[in-house]
Amino acid sequence: MADFDEMAVEFELDMQHLTRKLHSALDLAQIEAMGMTPRPFHEDTPIKLSDAIYLPVLGGEVLRNGQRTPSPTFTKRSLEGAIDAGLLEGRLHRGKMTVTIKALRMWLDNGAPAGVKVAAAKPARTPAVKSNRERERVVASNALARQMLDALKTNKK
Numbered sequence: 001m002a003d004f005d006e007m008a009v010e011f012e013l014d015m016q017h018l019t020r021k022l023h024s025a026l027d028l029a030q031i032e033a034m035g036m037t038p039r040p041f042h043e044d045t046p047i048k049l050s051d052a053i054y055l056p057v058l059g060g061e062v063l064r065n066g067q068r069t070p071s072p073t074f075t076k077r078s079l080e081g082a083i084d085a086g087l088l089e090g091r092l093h094r095g096k097m098t099v100t101i102k103a104l105r106m107w108l109d110n111g112a113p114a115g116v117k118v119a120a121a122k123p124a125r126t127p128a129v130k131s132n133r134e135r136e137r138v139v140a141s142n143a144l145a146r147q148m149l150d151a152l153k154t155n156k157k
Contacts, residue, residue, distance in 0.1 A: 046099070046100060047099060049096075049098070050076055052098075054068045054069070059072055059074070
């Protein structure tokens, strides 16, 4: 009986491994279908500053469907300022200033915002949040317009 239990556990582990491989293959096929090509992404890979603000290390977000949310705290300009001040290691790569994840982690561990002007912390704005805010603004502007019309009507009488 113990042999059957052991075989059942091995089978379950193999199926989980196979499922993970199938999911990663499906993700790669979807990325390719969207016209996006995966690229190497290591600790020492040079990343343009305009792309670095989307890294999770800085508080950004990159979704599987290709949508990106920038860091609520750091901007491209704040990274440039840190490089200019010598607090963050940056390199020119193909004519663009780049950083690595390793350099960003070291900068954050050493107290990143000290001496660098950063944007005020804002919550991440995913598309759902943006559409909710737009709906709230429309409702608020309609309510304000109705109040103004009501005030005009009462003033006429």
